[in-house]
Amino acid sequence: MLIFNCSKxxxxxxxxxxxxxxxxxxxxxxxxxxADDAELLLDLSxxxxxxxxxxLVHMVRVRRKPCVLAMEILPAIRCCxxx
Numbered sequence: 001m002l003i004f005n006c007s008k009x010x011x012x013x014x015x016x017x018x019x020x021x022x023x024x025x026x027x028x029x030x031x032x033x034x035a036d037d038a039e040l041l042l043d044l045s046x047x048x049x050x051x052x053x054x055x056l057v058h059m060v061r062v063r064r065k066p067c068v069l070a071m072e073i074l075p076a077i078r079c080c081x082x083x
Contacts, residue, residue: 003041003054005029005073010059013066 006014011026043049054073059066 003052004070005054005056007056007058010057010068013059013068 006026015025041049041052056071056073058069058071060069061067
């Protein structure tokens with residue numbers, strides 16, 4: 001299961017102004033630690049996922065062009081720069 005923790009800059013880039021009455025794409029984390037939320041996570045079959053991957057996603061502007069940076073948090077840090 002992939003978990004994307006998005007920065008405020010990326011959340012505003014993806015969904016600038018959520019429409020009234022619709023479900024937002026981004027919601028706040030239940031807690032800051034992934035281990036605390038493990039019991040809340042379920043896959044499509046209703047069971048806890050065997051493997052979790054947590055990614056941090058951020059958006060910056062380089063020469064007025066939006067660039068998305070995605071970093072895998074555990075077990076090793078991996079970075080992807082998406083243009």
